[in-house]
Amino acid sequence: MSTPDGRRSDGGGRGRDSGGRPGASRGASGRSGQPRPARGAAQGGRPARPARAKGPARPVEPPRDVHDPDGVRLQKVLASAGLGSRRACEDLITAGRVTVDGVPVVELGVRVDPAKAAIHVDGMRVQLDTSMVTIALNKPLGVVSTMHDPDGRPSLAEFVKNREERLFHVGRLDAETEGLILLTNDGELANRLSHPSHEVPKTYMVEVEGRVHPSLGKQLQQGIELEDGLVSVDSFRIVDQTPQASLVEIVLHEGRNRVVRRIFDEVGFPVTRLVRTQIGPIKLGDLRQGRTRVLGKVELGTLMALVGM
Structure with a gap:
């Protein structure tokens, strides 16, 4: 039976039982007083999702134990x-x-x-082995990057002859190049600093013939083709200029032989003086030519962190 407004009536009016008394409030049984069926395909609702089968729990790797009872x-x-x-x-x-x-x-x-x-x-x-030492040297002009030279030329050994450690140099500077070079007895550190995969940046002050144009920086950053492949600088900055010469600062992570000189020769600006002023976070600073200093713990820790130690 329908009401005038089109709604279906159950005969006793909404909210009343068959005797006209107010009925109980609507609950889980719905208007008809019958239990409400679960929603499912029979009512046109969304089918219930089947329970997901639980597989074996993934093994949890226990945390590494760094505790040494005898330490x-x-x-x-x-x-x-x-x-x-x-x-x-x-x-x-x-x-x-x-x-x-x-x-x-x-x-x-x-x-x-x-x-x-x-x-x-x-x-x-943290530096725990006090027998390990790393030293910064400001290498003068004319000194070869070796601990002994069979031809009798000045070598790096002359500047650390008062040290008891057996030191070896990290990388090289050619005899005509001045500036920062590191010496150490830490073989692992030396290997990592020298390996190309770590791309340790090195900073140079380069004095060249002629007045360079600022556009040269973009050219060098894009890359210059040398006989042994493409090479590019990480940054380029003009420090000073005269009509006859320019002083520029470059940063690159290449370690090829005489690479800075070859770069500037390729672009037509021969190098007249070359000084390395920084290796990674280690700066030459005001260290005088021919003098050395032992790297501090913070400096050395920063350098080791750069190469993943």
């Missing part, structure tokens, strides 16, 4: 390396700023073997 307490190792008092080093650990062999350590009591552990604070390697 030294981590905070003591950090304090011995000059990171501060033992209490300050405990704060570094609990703040989550310390890793051991790549694993974050946030709890006190961890012991490590200082001879084997790779410890980093804020991403920088």
Whole structure:
């Protein structure tokens, strides 16, 4: 039966039972008082999704254990390396700023073997082996980049002859090039700094004949074809100029033989003086020619972080 407005009536009026008394409030049984069927295909609703079968749980790799029961307490190792008092080093650990062999350590009591552990604070390697040393030398003009020259020419060994360590040079500068060169007894650091895959940037001050145009920088950054392949600089800056000469600063990560001189010869500006002023984060600064200085812990840590140590 339908009501005048077209709605279907159940005979007793909405909200009343068959005797005209107010009925119970509508609940789960719906208007008809019958249990409401579950929604499904019979009502035209969306079919219920079948339960997903549970497969075997993925194995969870346990965290690496860096604790060495026979080692030294981590905070003591950090304090011995000059990171501060033992209490300050405990704060570094609990703040989550310390890793051991790549694993974050946030709890006190961890012991490590200082001879084997790779410890980093804020991403920088902590120097634990005091026998390792890295030295910056301002190489003068005319010195060959070797520790001994059979022809008797001045060599790098003359500037570190008072050192007890067996040092070797990292990379080379030709005899006509001055400036920063590193010497170390850390073979791993030397190998990484020299390997092309790490692309360690090197900065040079280059004095050339003639007045260069600013457009030369764009040309060098796009690349110059040499006899052994394409080479490009990372940055280029004109420092000073006269009508007869220019002083420019370039940064590149190439390590090919005499590459800076060959680049400028190729573009028609022969080099009259060449000085390397920086290797990665290590700067020549005010270090006088022929003098050396031992890299500090922060400097060395930054350099090691650059090559993934």
